[in-house]
Amino acid sequence: MMKELNINISKDLSKIIGGREKRIAKFSGEDFREQFIDENFDKYDKTNIELDGVLGYPWNFLDETFGNMARRHGKED
Numbered sequence: 001m002m003k004e005l006n007i008n009i010s011k012d013l014s015k016i017i018g019g020r021e022k023r024i025a026k027f028s029g030e031d032f033r034e035q036f037i038d039e040n041f042d043k044y045d046k047t048n049i050e051l052d053g054v055l056g057y058p059w060n061f062l063d064e065t066f067g068n069m070a071r072r073h074g075k076e077d
Helices: 029-040 060-075
Strands: 004-008 047-050
Touching: 029 047, 029 060
Parallel strands: 004 047
Antiparallel strands: none
16 A cells, blocks of 8 residues: 655645745745655655645745755655
């Protein structure tokens, strides 16, 4: 049986998103990556991330979260 994780950024993190680093802003890409991606990447077969409901995404939040995920785990995963 496939283990699946569902994450809704607006409900599980915040509707107002910060930038890249947690030392600069609350609800940063670093916060999201550490809490949801790094902690769960190897525990689940599939991860669904709901992006709706947030008041916009700073480019550096997206790079810290999804860019780092791609760089660390490669496109195969």
